[in-house]
Amino acid sequence: MSADDGSDKYPEESGRRRFVKGVVGGATLVSVGGAGVAGVNSATSSSGAGGGTTQAWAIENTAGPAPRGMPQIPLEIDSEGFVKGIWPDVETVTQGGRQVQIAEMDLGGTTYSSEWFQYCGVEGYQGARPGYESENYFRTGSNPAYDWQSSSKEQGDRFHVDDFDDYAEWGNGIGTAGIGKPATGVWRSEGADNVMPIQLIRSERVERAAQDDEWLQASTAEGFIAWLNKCTHFCCVPGYKQAADAARFGGEDGVYCQCHQSVYDPFSVVQTLFIARPRPD
């Protein structure tokens, strides 16, 4: 069994939280996921720091060859209204007889870990190191994907709640308008050699879904949701409403990867089980 053969997809019968259709309870998630963990563990070993079997919340992969969803980045809004990702608490533990740093915390009934982001080479990025110094704000990158962002944001700028005031109506001619307003950016990448690409959306769907969901209450805020924007197939950077040809593959209202036509639904958060790659440090 490998991380790429599809076997580590979300459990078939549960693990889904479809914002549109309502929310499933958490109890089933744990039991179904638990069986999967045992199966994956028996086929795996890892060396290096961190890594191994990891259960993460992710935006669901709904079409195409990607083996699973892209990991959500829990977020918060600071006292001035800027949006920032939550990085887990850093601690030093003994692993395989040596001292290593891990970043892990309990959040919204889940163990949130930096291992969620250890795939596609990101495990070697400076920003993925538990102790990497960052204020954790999402920031505009070098080449924003949306006109609103290109015209109002400079590289390195943070995102403010007010930037998304028109989130209930925003549209760009791709798919349906009024679903949510997106931005592209980077995270934990100040002064780093590699940038961690993220997408951020503010949506009424997220606000509604978070009302009665422990995980979404803890990991989203004021309708904002974010994820690490690295396709779990072959690591391209997908886009929400960025490609006109997404409609040919049912992705006009989703997050579409142009490389091999995978589609993700940012309004369906599911649990995924995969083998996080160890950090090289």
Ligand code: FES
């Ligand atoms: S679908 Fe292949 S890299 Fe995204």
